[in-house]
Amino acid sequence: MxxxxxxxxxxxxxxxxxxxxxxxxxxxxxxxxxxxxxxxxxxxxxxxxxxxxxxxxxxxxxxxxxxxxxxxxxxxxxxxxxxxxxxxxxxxxxxxxxxxxxxxxxxxxxxxxxxxxxxxxxxxxxxxxxxxxxxxxxxxxxxxxxxxxxxxxxxxxxxxxxxxxxxxxxxxxxxxxxxxxxxxxxxxxxxxxxxxxxxxxxxxxxxxxxxxxxxxxxxxxxxxxxxxxxxxxxxxxxxxxxxxxxxxxxxxGQYKPVKRPDVVASIGGYHGIIFVPNVLEKTPPYVEDTVSGSPAEKAGLKADDLVSFIDGEPIYSIKMFHDYLKRTKAGMKLRLEVRRGDNLQTVELDLGEQPVKPLPPKPVEPKK
Amino acid sequence: MKRTLLLLPLAALAGTLALLPSAVALDGDVKKAEAERTAVVAKVRPAVVAVCPYGGGGHGSGVVIDPEGYALTNFHVTADVSPVMSAGLADGILYDAVLVGQDKVGDVALIKLVPKKAGTPFPFVQLGDSDKVKAGDWSLAMGNPFGLSMDFTPTVTYGLVSGVNRYQPPEGGGTLEYTDCLQIDTSINPGNSGGPLFNMQGELIGINGRGSFDKRGRVNSGVGYAISINQIKNFLGHFKAGLDTDHATMGATVETENEDGTLSQMKFGTILEEADVFRRGVRGGDKLVSFAGRPLTSTNQYKNILGIFPKEWRLPLTYRHENSRKETLVRLMGLMDERANPDAPPPGQPKQPERPDPAKEAAKRSPAMKLFKEKKGYANYYFNEQQRDKLWANFQKHGDFTGVGGAWAVEGTFNANDRKGPLTLTIADTTDGSIDAKLTMNVPFSVKMPTANPLELNVPDNSGGLLPVLTQYRRLLTQGAKGFTANFSHGGVEPCYPPPADGKEVDDWAKRRVDCEVLKTKYGATECKWYFDKKDQKLIACEAAVIPDSDPCELYFGDYKPVDGRQVPHRIDVRWGDKNYGTLFFAKFEFKKAN
CATH class of the missing domain: 2.40.10.120 (Thrombin, subunit H)
Known part of the structure; x- marks a missing residue:
């Protein structure tokens, strides 16, 4: 000392x-x-x-x-x-x-x-x-x-x-x-x-x-x-x-980074976002619809919203979104930055328990 | 054990080495360094101020800079508690204090502490030279963070200057812009605002006021900012004259050329036609080389250097027009006209009716209230009157012309461009209350004031209005304040650049600079600025905007000699715009008494 x-x-x-x-x-x-x-x-x-x-x-x-x-x-x-x-x-x-x-x-x-x-x-x-x-x-x-x-x-x-x-x-x-x-x-x-x-x-x-x-x-x-x-x-x-x-x-130019195993903690929390069809390797996470009564609907997410960040981490693809969600669980609150039109909106998503069976998508209401 | 190791360096930082076990042999240099540090703290400590709402309570900090009790603090400290507040010193005494001058953009305010017994000097600190401060220098911050100290004993923190010439953009309504400021890791927290930053000689190098705050909340983040004392020195003359000062703009947009290239360069974009820089011949696309002696290669550098000067100052600008490099003096325009009015409530939020505030009610009964006079454009007009009267009294020592308000007749010679010869000048009141002025320089010129058509004031031709200005000069000398009911006020301190006596072109304006106290007058439509040498209050120049939307006519008074016991200039150099109009040499004077 x-x-x-x-x-x-x-x-x-x-x-x-x-x-x-x-x-x-x-x-x-x-x-x-x-x-x-x-x-x-x-x-x-x-x-x-x-x-x-x-x-x-x-x-x-x-x-x-x-x-x-x-x-x-x-x-x-x-x-x-x-x-x-x-x-x-x-x-x-x-x-x-x-x-x-x-x-x-x-x-x-x-x-x-x-x-x-x-x-x-x-x-x-x-x-x-x-x-x-x-x-x-x-x-x-x-x-x-x-x-x-x-x-x-x-x-x-x-x-x-x-x-x-x-x-x-x-x-x-x-x-x-x-x-x-x-x-x-x-x-x-x-x-x-x-x-x-x-x-x-x-x-x-x-x-x-x-x-x-x-x-x-x-x-x-x-x-x-x-x-x-x-x-x-x-x-x-x-x-x-x-x-x-x-x-x-x-x-x-000879260094090979370690491949990190995906941290699969659980099936993840439930959000209820329905994305556009994931057809590309990096399909941008555009929202197509939300499940009726789901956390996503309650949070006010809308069709054509582009999810850009989750809790400050950039999200480029639907796959990245799903990978991220694997590390979450019910009861957690996620802060999403969503591009809507020309603006960025902050949306708070309260994740729920995964439903026993996936709920069917909300039917499109006929135009009056 | 573990805890000791962690706390030890902190103890050393706080300068409390005395707490260490005496058994430890202290290194001689360490003892010396510590002794020097504690001696500096002891020396400056009595001048550190806790700025409080009237009656006391934690709020901000400040520092006394002269024995009369003038103290510097932040504008954002005084804004809520002006005009009369309380100021606690380390002796535990709470003084009444009054706002003197302020700088909303630069976040500085000057207050004056009122002594308990008239004439008692206050402890004060010396101003340092912040241009000599370097990143990596030690510094001491003092003040009253978190309102910790109930007896106003200041807290001291010790750390490094992390950076110099830093730029931090304005916050809210274009105010609180920190230009050319000092960045410190010396811990500053809420309540340190307005407090002093010292170098290790105990000289004041800055006023602490801002920090970079992010996720950790509005407490020390290791990144604090102090307004440099050299910026404050530029404004100090304005503060002492009770002015609500403004910063400056060139009246032109400045762009970074080659932003994506390897190295950048600054050039002028759009220039206002009423801007002085336009009248000096600068045009869009011209390159900025240096301003006020500082080379410019980035936007931050430009904002830094422009941000340390009050509006209306004249400073040397070097620029490149096509292939030629030129230096000229530029008058700066006011900034706040361009930015949002900070006094106006934000749109959509009607100003709340003020709730009665017991501290403000009590402040109205303070003796400091006698030192406050409200007037638009001033932080405290009382101090303007004081400074103005003091300036005038000192000027009068060179000669009192109040007894000779009659006709004036002067003889001598002139030398204007290619012409020279004898000169006569007469100025006299007429029976209808106007003034007749006649000047003969080979050919006669005359003007009748103040009734003359403003379009006929450029007399003699291309002088910018020499004859009308000479009538203002006689009026100033013979009537003083009485002659200028529209305005007769102290304009703070500005640099003035008398041209060389041989009439040669100037290649380095900075060398000709003389700092002057300014008197502003208005009679009729003519506004004049009179420049008195700060050292002896001798009148060395005047600038009068005689012709609308044009350059002012400049007169430089020289070769003072006594005439009937009064100091009178025997030489006047006249300039208009970028041109030297000519020189008047006076040999014989006749000043008649008023009828």
């Missing part, structure tokens, strides 16, 4: 320096990028943060919905605006790897960008930060910065290095490895994927998402360590995934 006290006190010493973190902030700022992609909805940011891990423009960030976009836009610290492509994502490690695409060049060709970057291998070899250590968080939280404007810098202290019980919506949070828990509010909208560094700007980890701790129902501030590793069930075997492997293989 005495030892712990001293460590943090000695680290506190540079506080009186004339330039505490200005130089560090400027240095880190050249190694981070502002990301813009899909979203822009209540609770779902369409912007994010990432770190450069190669001079050629490889970007490591958090695996967020923001990346579900045909075109990801990157703002470099010097104000340049470029496009990036998602190479691979691994939800089990809460990480994704992107690469900047330069106009007129193929993705696997060298970009010639010669960007400043974090040396990932060196970061992995460095000892872990300890509880009580000062850390710095850098991100484009709340989309404060655009183009050449500087990332936000925040100072915090490592509160713990531990496993976390998180949740996000009704999904269990997929990452089960160790995290750095921080005492500063670093995990704001758009912060996920920004670097957590020591006070000299050395990379320690990636700032995580906005999630709540299932034990205390409080918002968590955490980062995924650079050397993160998790064990996952892959069929009958248990496989070990590590972030360094993800980065190394991903940059070579």
């Amino acid at each position: 005495r030892f712990a006290l001293l460590v943090s006190l000695v680290l506190a010493a540079p506080a009186s320096a004339a330039d505490p973190f200005g130089t560090v902030a400027e240095k880190v700022n050249t190694r981070v990028v502002k990301l813009f992609g899909a979203g822009g909805f209540r609770g779902v940011a369409n912007y994010g943060s990432g770190i450069l891990i190669s001079p050629d423009g490889h970007i490591l960030t958090s695996a967020t919905q923001m990346l579900d976009s045909a075109e990801i836009v990157v703002h470099l610290s010097d104000g340049r605006k470029m496009k990036a492509v998602l190479l691979v994502a691994e939800p089990e490690l809460d990480s994704a790897l992107l690469k900047i695409k330069v106009e007129g060049k193929k993705l696997d060709e060298p970009t010639g960008l010669e960007l400043d970057f974090f040396d990932y291998d060196a970061a992995v070899k460095r000892p872990k930060a300890q509880p009580g250590d000062w850390v710095l968080g850098f991100s484009n939280q709340f989309e404060i910065a655009m183009r050449d404007e500087q990332f936000s810098i925040q100072k915090g202290v490592i509160a713990a290095y531990t496993k976390m019980h998180g949740r996000r919506g009704v999904f269990d949070f997929p990452y089960h490895g160790d995290v750095y828990v921080v005492d500063q509010i670093t995990n704001n909208p758009g912060a996920a994927g920004g670097p957590l560094t020591d006070r000299k700007g050395n990379l320690l980890g990636l700032i995580g998402k906005e999630i709540k701790n299932t034990l205390s129902e409080t918002w968590m501030n955490y980062a995924i360590p650079v050397a993160a590793e998790v064990e996952v069930k892959d069929g009958d075997k248990t496989a070990k995934l590590t972030l360094p492997d993800f980065v190394a293989l991903g940059m070579k």
Whole structure:
């Protein structure tokens, strides 16, 4: 305990320096990028943060919905605006790897960008930060910065290095490895994927998402360590995934994401939506009708409504809708964002018990 | 054990290292850093204000900036409790305070604390230079979060400046726009609004007022914003003059060119024809290079720099028209005319009849009420009168012309463009109450005021109305407030740019800037702005809108020498629009007494 006290006190010493973190902030700022992609909805940011891990423009960030976009836009610290492509994502490690695409060049060709970057291998070899250590968080939280404007810098202290019980919506949070828990509010909208560094700007980890701790129902501030590793069930075997492997293989185009088994909890809650015929691989979830007396009818869903989001998660197809509903149960309340005409409407759906036999569709009333 | 480890860093943060077991050997640097920090907190603490509804109660924060008791806070703090409120200091005493000036758009208000005994100085803090603040600097926020402190002892929090030159868009009716502001991770919470942000020397670098709030509710989110003190400095002269200030617009839309390209550039879009920037020759499609000395490449940068100035200020603009780069001075237009009126209730919601508020009833009996005068366009007209009279009294020290209201005759020479020669000027009252002014510069010019047709006021030709302005000048000197019943008010502080004596073109206007107290007058249809050097209240310039929908005529007074014990300018440079009209040199004066 005495030892712990001293460590943090000695680290506190540079506080009186004339330039505490200005130089560090400027240095880190050249190694981070502002990301813009899909979203822009209540609770779902369409912007994010990432770190450069190669001079050629490889970007490591958090695996967020923001990346579900045909075109990801990157703002470099010097104000340049470029496009990036998602190479691979691994939800089990809460990480994704992107690469900047330069106009007129193929993705696997060298970009010639010669960007400043974090040396990932060196970061992995460095000892872990300890509880009580000062850390710095850098991100484009709340989309404060655009183009050449500087990332936000925040100072915090490592509160713990531990496993976390998180949740996000009704999904269990997929990452089960160790995290750095921080005492500063670093995990704001758009912060996920920004670097957590020591006070000299050395990379320690990636700032995580906005999630709540299932034990205390409080918002968590955490980062995924650079050397993160998790064990996952892959069929009958248990496989070990590590972030360094993800980065190394991903940059070579050789990383294969783990196929997550569908979490089949139950048959799911009952909604009573009748969708248009599911004829395509990705048929958009258009409502054709609702079952009379069902939760969907009570919630006021109408024919031609397009279900776009459930509890902030984007829904692109009827299949995705059904997969999502498998994880629900009777008594739960879902918040749907529905496109009706030119407007988006919020509809609250109170899921019921599955009827013993599916009720017949409501007959179309003859026109008078 | 676990708990200790978690709490320890927090204890260190709060600056309460003294609580640690004494057995631990403290590092010398740590002790020094802590001692410096606590000394700074102790130094600034007495000047931190808890701004309360009249009679007390938690509300907001503020900070005293001079010994007379002037204190800065947020507009959104004073808005509900104006004009008379209470202000608690760390000494535990609750003072009466009155609103002095305000900035609805920038969310700043200046209040004045009334001492318990007249003349007792208040503790105050020094203003810093927020342009020197960098991301990664330490900062201290002080105030009264959650109304925690019943005895007004301020809470202090310690953290980093997370970013500088941040832009946060307006909230509600075009007000509370934070331009060029400081972003901090220093914890600020409800009640911290209006409170000071200090650097580690204890200099005031900002006024805390906003945060980014999302899912976690309206409490500290690690992202707070402070209005930069350098922005506030631009408005301080206006505040002290009791003005309800406004921010500015260029009168033009500004677009990002090449938004999808690698690098962006700013260019002008639509420009209002009545905008000064249009009169200066800027046209749609011209590129913005820099404004007020700051290079512009993004919308945020443009909004930031424009947002830190009051309306009507003149500032240098560099732009590119076709292939030539030009610098000019631009007068800024008011902003609130373009945005929704913040005082108006939202449509569909009739204004509720005001319920009697005991605090407001009690406030009416406060001695601070004597320091309040309501008038449209002013936060508190009482302070305008005070500042105006003080300015006038100081100006009178250079020479009192009130005894010489009779005919004026001046002789000298002139140098206008390609012409030069002797000059005579006479200004005299006529029996019908009007004023006759005659100016001879090789050829005679004359004008009769104020009955002249406004279309015949450009006398001499292309001077912008030099002769009519000279009649206003005589009127100002000889009659003062009595001569301008329509308006005679303090206009706050504005920059003024006297042209060089050699008449050469100016290539760097910023170097010519002199900060001036402004007096605004109106007589007949003519509105004038008189510029008095802030240092000594010497009249250095005047600007008069003589010709409707045109540039004002500008007079620059120089070469002051005593004449009969009064300081009189022996040189006047005249400008109209972008052109130097010429220079008048005065050698002989005759000021007659009024009949």
